[in-house]
Amino acid sequence: MTALPRQTKILLAALVPLAFGLEAGCAEGTDAPLPPTTSASSSASSSSGVGGGGAGGAGGGEVVPEPDAPPVLTIVNGVNDHEAIRLCFVPYPDGGDPAPYPADPAGLAFAAAARVDPAMLLPADEDVYLYVIAGDLTKTKDLGCATLTEGNTPAGVVVAPVAVIPASAFVAKRSLLLVPTGCVGGPGHTDPLEREACGPTYSADAPNPGLLAAAMSRVTAEGHLSLQAAHAAQPMPSVDVRLVPGTEGGMPQQVAPSLTAGAVGPFPPFRQVARFELGSIAQTEILTFVPGQFVKTSASPLDAALARGGLTQADFEDGRAFTFVAVGAQPGIAAGAFWHALTWTVVRSDP
Incomplete structure (x- = not known):
């Protein structure tokens, strides 16, 4: 051996x-x-x-x-x-x-x-x-x-x-x-x-x-999205993960506060937003903030994150559970000679 x-x-x-x-x-x-x-x-x-x-x-x-x-x-x-x-x-x-x-x-x-x-x-x-x-x-x-x-x-x-x-x-x-x-x-x-x-x-x-x-949690809620976030970007500090709807004047929703490296949260999942409240998925963004503050450190389009996970906009529906997975570099660092920028992928928590 x-x-x-x-x-x-x-x-x-x-x-x-x-x-x-x-x-x-x-x-x-x-x-x-x-x-x-x-x-x-x-x-x-x-x-x-x-x-x-x-x-x-x-x-x-x-x-x-x-x-x-x-x-x-x-x-x-x-x-x-x-x-x-x-x-x-x-x-x-x-x-x-x-x-x-x-x-x-x-x-x-x-x-x-x-x-x-x-x-x-x-x-x-x-x-x-x-x-x-x-x-x-x-x-x-x-x-x-x-x-x-x-x-x-x-x-x-x-x-x-x-x-x-x-x-x-x-x-x-x-x-x-x-x-x-x-x-x-x-x-x-x-x-x-x-x-x-x-x-x-x-x-x-x-x-x-x-x-x-x-x-990943498979807890769901009828009439609402069930959401978690996974922090798998080693260079990224603790962040608040928020989702800003693609509607004019849409207020960011706090999906996962104070998410630390290696963690998936929250549990129970965030279940306070319905799909229709997000408006246009093409305009909806995943945001990171300094925990507890209004200092935005990154913004990423939700539709691209869904596509990386093999999902369509139609798949992102109420009564299902999803996890936003963060990989790549520190927020604000552009892609470089051998690395990728901070990137989000959405996967089904309840496949």
């Missing part, structure tokens, strides 16, 4: 112990402690609590049970210094040779989303070691994960070990979101703005691949 390398420091802040059978502490094999998680539900909640948890609809103290449903996995590519990635889910600790995901060597584009049936992708009842594969992905065609992760990587291909994910995460009756984050490095991936692009711990000699792993 080939020994698996120790993974890099990770952003794994949003795993919920009750949902995934984990205890607070360190992810297996990593130097990075898991920050504490909270939940506004007395049940086995599937989402992290975020400041202002009462934003869900009925005010602070609202208790909403998270419904059980078949496991679903949604993957969003948040690796900011490459155009696309592939992933290897290698059985842990014994190793193996699964095929990379996606099967197409073109990979999953930056900020793109894919819905996956865990049973079709992952070994049954086994923990997996997640690797990010980037760089010249054309050279990964017809190669298995054993070749890519055990030191036989083709020139121009970058392999970054990220985290061990427990098997319980993939069988829990929750809607699981996985977002590889940070920057995995590569030739020329250095710049005076590299930390604003990749995160405060990044350097060309020490890349900072990470992972947001969290359950």
Whole structure:
């Protein structure tokens, strides 16, 4: 058996112990402690609590049970210094040779989303070691994960070990979101703005691949949208996430206050706006603000974020649940030589 390398420091802040059978502490094999998680539900909640948890609809103290449903996995590519990635889910600790995901060597584009049936992708009842594969992905065609992760990587291909994910995460009756984050490095991936692009711990000699792993809430409300936000942009500080309607004089709606890195919130989800109140989706924007202030740090069109998640405007309807996923650079930093600007992707929380 080939020994698996120790993974890099990770952003794994949003795993919920009750949902995934984990205890607070360190992810297996990593130097990075898991920050504490909270939940506004007395049940086995599937989402992290975020400041202002009462934003869900009925005010602070609202208790909403998270419904059980078949496991679903949604993957969003948040690796900011490459155009696309592939992933290897290698059985842990014994190793193996699964095929990379996606099967197409073109990979999953930056900020793109894919819905996956865990049973079709992952070994049954086994923990997996997640690797990010980037760089010249054309050279990964017809190669298995054993070749890519055990030191036989083709020139121009970058392999970054990220985290061990427990098997319980993939069988829990929750809607699981996985977002590889940070920057995995590569030739020329250095710049005076590299930390604003990749995160405060990044350097060309020490890349900072990470992972947001969290359950999205499937709690919905008749006649209203059910909304959460996921903070998977390592360089971005804590923000208020607001949605400004595409109507003249529309007032911003506070979707997720004080959203911190690695968190998904709020729980219960924000359920105080109906689709018709947003007016034109083409004019509706996702905004970030300094927490508790009126200092806007970014504005992004909602329709483009829906398209990245494979959704149409017609899909964005009342009675459904959605998560806004933030990836990329710090707000206000333009795309650079090897990185992308702050980018939002909307995915279905209840696919």
